[in-house]
Amino acid sequence: MPDFTTRPELRGDFGMVSSTHWLASATGMSVLERGGNAFDAAVAAGFTLQVVEPHLNGPGGEVPVLFHPVGGAPTVLCGQGPAPAAATLAAFDGLDRIPGSGVLPACVPGAFDAWMLLLRDHGTLAPRDVLSYAIGYARRGYPVLPRIAAKIAEVREVFARWWPGSAALYLRDGRAPRPGSFLANPVLAATYQRVVEESERAARTREGRIDTARRIWREGFVAEEIVSALAEPVPDQTGTRHRALLDGDDLAAWRATYEDPVSTDYADHTVYKTGPWGQGPVFLQQLRLAEALGTGAMDVLTAEFAHAVTEAGKLAFADREAWYADPAHADVPLDDLLGTAYAERRAALVGAEASLELRPGSPGGRTPFIPAPRRAAPDAPDGPGGEPTTGRTGEPLERTVNGRATTNGHASATGLDDLERRPGPRPSADQRGDTCHLDVVDRHGNMVAATPSGGWLAGSPVIARLGFPLGTRGQMFWLDPRSPGVVAPRKRPRTTLSPTLVTRGGDPVLAFGTPGGDQQDQWSFTFFLRLLHGGMNLQEAIDAPMFHGNSFPSSFHPREMAPGELVVESRAGERVIDALRARDHRVVVSSPWSLGRLAAVGRDPATGVLCAAANPRGNQGYAAGR
Numbered sequence: 001m002p003d004f005t006t007r008p009e010l011r012g013d014f015g016m017v018s019s020t021h022w023l024a025s026a027t028g029m030s031v032l033e034r035g036g037n038a039f040d041a042a043v044a045a046g047f048t049l050q051v052v053e054p055h056l057n058g059p060g061g062e063v064p065v066l067f068h069p070v071g072g073a074p075t076v077l078c079g080q081g082p083a084p085a086a087a088t089l090a091a092f093d094g095l096d097r098i099p100g101s102g103v104l105p106a107c108v109p110g111a112f113d114a115w116m117l118l119l120r121d122h123g124t125l126a127p128r129d130v131l132s133y134a135i136g137y138a139r140r141g142y143p144v145l146p147r148i149a150a151k152i153a154e155v156r157e158v159f160a161r162w163w164p165g166s167a168a169l170y171l172r173d174g175r176a177p178r179p180g181s182f183l184a185n186p187v188l189a190a191t192y193q194r195v196v197e198e199s200e201r202a203a204r205t206r207e208g209r210i211d212t213a214r215r216i217w218r219e220g221f222v223a224e225e226i227v228s229a230l231a232e233p234v235p236d237q238t239g240t241r242h243r244a245l246l247d248g249d250d251l252a253a254w255r256a257t258y259e260d261p262v263s264t265d266y267a268d269h270t271v272y273k274t275g276p277w278g279q280g281p282v283f284l285q286q287l288r289l290a291e292a293l294g295t296g297a298m299d300v301l302t303a304e305f306a307h308a309v310t311e312a313g314k315l316a317f318a319d320r321e322a323w324y325a326d327p328a329h330a331d332v333p334l335d336d337l338l339g340t341a342y343a344e345r346r347a348a349l350v351g352a353e354a355s356l357e358l359r360p361g362s363p364g365g366r367t368p369f370i371p372a373p374r375r376a377a378p379d380a381p382d383g384p385g386g387e388p389t390t391g392r393t394g395e396p397l398e399r400t401v402n403g404r405a406t407t408n409g410h411a412s413a414t415g416l417d418d419l420e421r422r423p424g425p426r427p428s429a430d431q432r433g434d435t436c437h438l439d440v441v442d443r444h445g446n447m448v449a450a451t452p453s454g455g456w457l458a459g460s461p462v463i464a465r466l467g468f469p470l471g472t473r474g475q476m477f478w479l480d481p482r483s484p485g486v487v488a489p490r491k492r493p494r495t496t497l498s499p500t501l502v503t504r505g506g507d508p509v510l511a512f513g514t515p516g517g518d519q520q521d522q523w524s525f526t527f528f529l530r531l532l533h534g535g536m537n538l539q540e541a542i543d544a545p546m547f548h549g550n551s552f553p554s555s556f557h558p559r560e561m562a563p564g565e566l567v568v569e570s571r572a573g574e575r576v577i578d579a580l581r582a583r584d585h586r587v588v589v590s591s592p593w594s595l596g597r598l599a600a601v602g603r604d605p606a607t608g609v610l611c612a613a614a615n616p617r618g619n620q621g622y623a624a625g626r
Contacts, residue, residue: 002540004571006616009539016612016625017041018599019438020056020515023142024048025614027133028440029624031125038446039067039122040130042438043115046452047134047192049436050111050468051185052142054457055151056434056515059188060470061454062110064274066261066501068447068508069122074272074501076259078492079114081107082326083474084245085489089481091245098475098487100557101459102236103244105474107493109226111452112217114256120210122446127213128196135196138189138467141182145620148183148457152176155237155458162235165464170457188467194221214255222466223251229463237458246470253490261501264288264338267296267532269509272501276324276332277492279555283500283521285316288343290529293350300526300534301544301572303579309529310549310566310585311350313522315359317552322360322368325484326492332484336363354585356563358552369483373553376560435497435515439601441508441610447603449499449511451520475557496520496555500528505605512600514615518555522548523596538600538613545571546595562586569595593617601625 010016015038017028028045036044042065050058057063065077084107092098098105119130152159153176159167160174169185170176177183198220199212216222227248233241261272264284271287273280289312290296298305323332336342346361360368435453440446454471462469476494477487485494496517502510510531514523523546530541550565566585568577571592581587599621602611612623 002536002544004545005540005543007539007613009537010612010623010625012610012626013443013608014610014626015041015440015442016601016610016623017045017438017440018601018612018614018621018623019045019049020436020597020599020615020621021049021052022620022622023052023137024436024438025622025624028438030133031130032442036125036129037123037444038440038442038448039118040125041442042440042448042450043119043123044130044133045438045440046111046115046450047131048137049438049452050455051134051137051188053145053436054185055148056456057111057436057452058455058457059112059466059468060109060460061452061456062107062471062473062495062497063114063450063452064278064495064497064499065114065118065448065450066272066274066499066511067118067122067449068501068503070445074261074263074503074508076261076274077114077118078257078259078274078277079110080277080473080492080495080497081110081254082490082492083107083477083487084247084250086245086247087474087487087489087491089479089487092479092487096479097558098477098479099236099242100472100475102240102242102472103230103234103246103460103470104236104242105472106244106246106460106470107473108246108250108254109455109471110254110256111455113214113254116210116214117256120207126206127199127209131192131196135189135192138185138192141184144177144179144181144183146179147618149176149179151458158237162239163461165462166457166469168464169462169467185467187465191222191466218251218254223248225463225465226251226470234461262334262338266291268504269532270503272503273498275327276334276494277326278495278497279320279324279518279521280498280500281324281334281337282313282316282320283498283525284338285319285343286312286521286525288338288340289315289347291340292344292347295529296533300530301576303576303583306547306566306568306572306576306580307354307583307585308350309526310547311355312347313525313549314355314551315346315349315361317518318358318360319368321358321371321553323363323484324494326494329488329491330484333363333366353583354564354566356551358561358563369480371478371480371483371553371559373559373561376550376562435517435520437499437513437515437597437599439511439513439599439612441511441601441603443608443610445508445603445605447501447508447511447601449501449513451497451499451513451515453497453515476555494555498524500524507605508603509605510600510602512598514596514598516597518552519548519596523598527598527600538602538611542596542598542600542613542615545569547572548595567595569593597621599623
């Protein structure tokens with residue numbers, strides 16, 4: 001066993017659940033023990049995450065799901081709500097970026113309808129069964145993680161001055177809760193309890209109750225309370241009041257949908273991702289580039305490997321900015337982007353030294369959109385990648401840049417002056433959220449991967465009579481009409497949410513993913529190559545020293561980038577770090593256990609043996625199974 005491994009890989013034949021919070025994993029395992037299948041377990045765990053990780057996701061957010069039912073095929077469930085019908089370019093006149101907080105960037109909340117659709121069509125339980133865990137934790141309380149306490153403390157003044165619903169829920173005598181204390185959300189518990197009871201009074205069958213619950217959410221009391229809360233302009237984190245674009249017609253018109261995934265074959269496996277309304281295809285582009293560069297033959301713990309993965313990633317993510325968008329609203333040339341010939345041409349751009357350029361390609365001879373991002377500020381608390389990385393104890397990351405110590409865990413401008421990083425404190429409107437992840441496999445072979453996100457407690461004010469805020473996913477649209485990702489009515493934002501499902505010989509063998517915004521398909525990709533080519537098991541591949549680059553525009557307001565910046569955990573070792581610096585990477589040395597929050601489950605179709613692993617970083621992710 002490698003000396004960096006923290007836990008054993010779990011193995012068994014009954015069922016496995018892995019997630020970013022132990023209570024969600026325990027919930028999913030409880031459902032399996034009660035006779036539920038992987039879909040029942042995923043739904044119950046997903047609703048639990050909304051309660052116990054409110055800084056990372058909530059009922060006002062969204063969820064993409066990739067799943068493989070026994071006897072079926074890999075399928076995408078899109079729980080990403082679109083922009084409101086009123087979200088035209090003219091609605092954002094006077095702005096160069098869509099704000100990252102408040103109600104102006106709110107899209108249709110998609111998570112509830114998606115979870116319920118999955119339950120109806122593939123699960124066996126009723127709404128009461130899967131919601132009882134979330135209701136219980138919301139009513140009785142859940143342990144406050146250090147990062148929840150830190151996030152509430154960070155926005156305490158915003159709550160106290162402008163968001164009374166948030167203050168009533170999250171502040172005690174004007175103060176943030178202490179880490180380790182228990183925090184309840186009785187209003188959310190009452191919301192879900194009322195949904196359950198109204199659905200049971202209205203319908204007798206399981207399916208009827210699920211459809212009723214979905215209707216209540218989009219047209220009943222939940223929708224009515226959302227519309228009522230948006231009747232007047234609402235302040236964002238700066239106190240600037242905006243009138244929401246979201247209305248009742250938007251809520252009533254939307255339904256979660258099933259889609260075919262996008263896939264690529266690699267090393268006897270087939271990897272499935274969402275379409276280009278998420279960033280998932282960059283994972284597949286990186287696989288094509290890995291084939292062209294021979295990355296699979298490299299030692300997965302070396303500077304050579306990190307350099308090849310990072311430089312190929314820059315090319316794939318540049319294509320993301322140039323070409324990805326909701327394919328119902330934009331012509332996305334995926335066939336060309338995922339073609340072998342295109343990858344070989346792009347791979348020729350990877351040299352021995354780090355590139356500082358944003359270099360999208362021209363698939364089929366098309367002219368790419370090249371955004372004009374901002375350069376990252378030196379004191380950006382989360383880095384330009386968008387969602388925060390994870391410190392082992394929730395403390396600020398201890399980092400060095402090009403060998404120099406940083407202040408308060410943030411990259412120092414010393415040695416990075418040529419990046420033109422902006423001075424001064426980060427505006428509170430630039431508040432960033434994070435994400436959750438969960439995976440489930442049952443003894444029958446059903447497999448689920450899901451990445452819930454949005455509706456963060458720090459992003460938008462809590463709706464006082466519902467117990468949750470709306471999401472701010474609209475910040476991922478561009479306001480440049482040349483961009484395929486330009487905002488438009490009823491268009492899905494191009495998100496960072498990116499679960500992964502893998503088959504071999506037509507059988508599902510892996511489901512995995514991670515929070516982390518723009519880092520998701522960097523950390524997940526490195527994990528996958530280490531698993532396939534490094535001789536590691538799930539836990540070893542998760543625990544191995546991680547890295548990611550920031551050389552492309554963040555998906556989050558204010559859309560920053562840091563050319564050449566490569567963040568590396570210190571456990572990678574001085575030899576690797578020095579070798580990366582010698583290749584002209586602007587290396588940021590992060591604390592030993594700070595990058596990534598991966599979760600994964602697997603299944604061997606030949607034996608039926610199941611396995612699972614979870615990330616130890618942050619002291620909250622766990623796998624459960626037998």
